[in-house]
Amino acid sequence: MKYNIELQLKNKQESYAFGQVAAQANGAAWLKCGDTVILATVVIDETDFVDEDFLPLTVQYIEKSYAAGKFPGGFIKRETKPSDFETLTSRIVDRSLRPLFPKGFANPVQITIMVLSVDDEADLQVLALNAASAALYVSDIDIFNSVSAVRIGKIDGEIVVNPSLSQLEKSTLDLYLAGSKEDMLMIEMQTLGSDEMEIVDIGMVDPLIDPGMGTSSIPVRLSNAMNEDELIEVLALAQVELAKANSAYESSFKPFASAPFDLQCKISETDVDMIEYVRANHTDDLKRGINQMAKTERSTALRTIRKNIMKEKPEWDEHELKKAIEAVKRSMVRTQILDEKVRADGRGLREVRPIHIETNVLPSAHASALFTRGQTQALVVLTLGGAKDAQMFENLTDRGTQNEAFMVHYNFPGFSVGEPSPIGAPRRRELGHGNLAKRALEGACVRNGQTIRLVSEILESNGSSSMATVCGGYMALRAGDIEMADPIAGVAMGMVSEGERHAILTDIMGLEDHDGDLDFKVAGSKEGITAMQMDIKLGGIHLDVLKEALYQAKEARAHIIDIMMNSEENIELNEGTLPSTDLFHIDPSFIGDIIGQAGKTIREIIERFDVTIDIDKKKGSVKLTGKNREGLRGARDHIEGIISGSTPVEKVEYKVGDVVKGKVKKIVDFGAFIELPGGVDGLIHISKLSDSHISKVSDVLKEGDELMVEIVEFKGNKIGLGRAK
Known part of the structure; x- marks a missing residue:
């Protein structure tokens, strides 16, 4: 392979080849970094378009087992369903590239990323996005902005840009940031569990031991949360690295970019007359409809308004009217927030919806918590096990299998939003939300060798069920008597902006997520952040706005944690079922x-x-x-x-020549193991069982027989026996 471009980036070198493979695709990039080789392709259907208001973009990240010289695991020796890592990586690339496409782009686009060769230090999620962005940049689709990824770690207190996987194992921070030269587009962040401990005088050794036993000092895991100011500094550093990398990509890739073809964006103009009619005649009806908290109730109210207008204007197209009502509704929601600082449900911008918590509502489960915030409700159930209960898995870069001993499984049935949809295998969104909750809780959890599984059943959803899973997950862990380094809560933040004005929203509901410009989930303790996920709908966000959102989220977390702590005081353990x-x-x-x-x-x-x-x-x-x-x-x-010394322990000491009575414990081909007084085992060889030759031990002994034996030798801790004369 002849490489057209070689780029020296922070702590790594990337080589790109264009125009040598996958020539039928609209764009293709062959990326090599170390021994890792990734092929990314972009294909667009130029003749078809989707008649809906969304971008028909599909991203598939696929790992090939041969890339690491391995056979696929399991009975079928062919790659089949994607692993969780593949699904989550596809989701990361999708969320990072989606903001690049212009509004109204309606042609189906397929981005495929294939890992063809890998070394065990490769950061495949970073390389996958870089390769996909390169393929998109050189394609004949009219997009000429580069997006790349950078990962930041913190090792021994020092910030490391693009750490290797072995370095990342020692890191207390895992920050994945995707962005262009100017803007951050997507953030995935978690703080990793630290082995750092401090000695704390806790008054008594353990709640199981009577207080009268006196005081004791024990090692306690230190908090792994990162404070907001430090995180902002790290994000600023990451943004500088992204600007450098994307500048290098764009200047290097430009000579290989194809001439864009004439592709029309399907920008549907909403009928102005319809909009003015709805505003003039049905504003009050819309306000009442917007204030319906539940999605199903709101949809019913808006549908009723549409039907009433169609009776008034039967000549109108109902589909166009629906878009007009949606446009007026969106404008009303956003204007009310920016002008009046009041949200559709009457809350202030910083107000968290009412919270209600019940614990151990399932008597046969090890522990459970029912967390309700407004019209979002998560039932989180805890199951505890041992090492054998851990989930075995193997990533492409792993040298062998690993065990996942902390699991969060998130389920989102259709009935939670009033939809009559069947329940099937978890989708990308469910895997992503479960992974976010896992990252939020795992670093603060003190497992003591246990395997922990949390299952979140979303029973009702109107905004941020993933953060309800974090809160309910913490309560379920405490309801199962699992030690936590910090109380952990999560909150979803949103933003509405028009020109220079913006408003940050705390604890967004579904309506604000749909009509807002930002979906920003922050989980952590009162002191700092343990996990974060951000998706930008505007095309970018500046650090000063992000800092404002982070501190507003911190205020909300403190409020939620106070409520959780009050509930924690009333926990009654499931004593009958809890191991x-x-x-x-x-x-x-x-x-x-x-x-x-x-x-x-x-x-x-x-x-x-x-x-x-x-x-x-x-x-x-x-x-x-x-x-x-x-x-x-x-x-x-x-x-x-x-x-x-208060409990007597029987100790028996033997010397060569002692004769004792023993019991046959186990018969083997070469002799028999004899249990001696005091619980000591010795071995009598087949040659010492009889003066005459015997071919089988079972000819003269059976398990449970008693016989007199003599201590004939010691070999380390092993005792050799003979038949007593």
């Missing part, structure tokens, strides 16, 4: 006493208290997991009694 976990530390020198001779002591604790025990011998950490708190408390008391 319990206890994690504490001991002096590693006592671990041998807890395990006992050949594991006898620890087996007795497990059987007696019906718990599982995991011990880290190096760190001295002990993790207990049980079906109920009584068993957990008893097991911990027993272990601490062994350490303090």
Whole structure:
């Protein structure tokens, strides 16, 4: 492959080839970065157009297993349904490029991005957008603005631009920003879990232990939230890098751009007479319709207005009238916000809708929370498990399989918005909203080795069900007695702008999302942000406006968190169904006493208290997991009694020549394992079972037999036995 362009960008080099592959496409770019090769193509249907008011753009990001020298996983050795990563990456590219297309563009466009070769340090989401933008830039579609992506990490307190994947694993920040030379178009941000701990005196070791046991200091995870001022500084740095990169792309790609063909945008002019008639005669009806909170009620009200006007003007085209009513409605909503600072439902610009929270409404679930904000309602259900319950997955850049131990699954059934649609596999939007809620909560969650699954069932939706999932998710975690570094809440922000005027809206509802210019979701604690997602409908946003929105969102989060904290005080755990976990530390020198001779002591604790025990011998950490708190408390008391000396531990010491009675525990081909007094196991070889030759141990012994044996040797911790004379 002969590369036409080689660009040295921040911490990476990209090489592009144009005109050598996929010649039938309207535009194609072959991108190489390290050992990663990506082909992006753009195809437009010049003869067809969509007779609806939306852009018919489809983006498909596809990973090929051969790119990493792998076979597709599973029974079928062919790429089939896209992975979650592929779906989310397609969504990111779509959201980044969609603002480039002019209003009225109605021809179907297909952007395909194929990963053909990969190295394990490649940031495929950044490269996918860069390749797609390059293909669009050199195509014969009349778009001559470059859009690119930059990822920012924070490693050991230092900001790193375009970190490698191994660097990103050590980062406490993952910020993905897409934009042009002038504007930010799309933001995905999360703060990552930190291993940094501080020692805090908590008064008592654990709620399971009586307060009379005294005070104790334990390690507590530090908050991973990023404050607004620091985030603005990082965004400003990212915007500088985007300006540099896009300038380089445009100057380099320009010689390879095709001449644009004459493509007409389908800009439908709304009938002015209809608009004036609606304003003059039905303004009050429209106000009443707009103030209908629910989407279904509002739609019914607007449909009634349309039917009434058609009776008055039967010669009019009903479809054109519908557009006229929509135009007047949009203008009324926006004008009222900008001029009167009052929203359609009567709220002020900074006002959050009423919130109601119930916890553990499902008695058989481990934990649950029903979070209602206005006419948006999320039922979030928590399930706890062990390591074996984690979701196995493997990304193209992974050297092996990984386990996802914190999952958020978001479901959006049609009935939540009054639509009679069937429930099927999760769509891109559902995967994206679940991923946003996961990113908001995961870094603040202290899992202690557990696998956590949150399922959000959206029961009603009128604005930002993803942020209701964040709030309900936090409450479900606390209702399941899961420790959190910070209370986490989320809020959706919007904006309406006309010329130099703009208004930032807190907790937007569906109407404001539809008729506004910004969809900006912010999740985090009172101190800072843990996750953020922004989509621009204007074509860009400036940092001063973004800063205003961030601080207004912080004010709203604090208000929501205060309500959540009041509700948290009233949580009653599902004691009968909630599995319990206890994690504490001991002096590693006592671990041998807890395990006992050949594991006898620890087996007795497990059987007696019906718990599982995991011990880290190096760190001295002990993790207990049980079906109920009584068993957990008893097991911990027993272990601490062994350490303090109040619980007697049977210790038997042997020396060569001792003769004892043992029981056959297990028969193997080469001998038998014998359980000795004190829970110690020894091995008697087949050659020492009899003076004469025997071919099978089972000829002379069976499990459960008792016999006299002699200690004949020690090999490390292993005891060799012989038949006593």
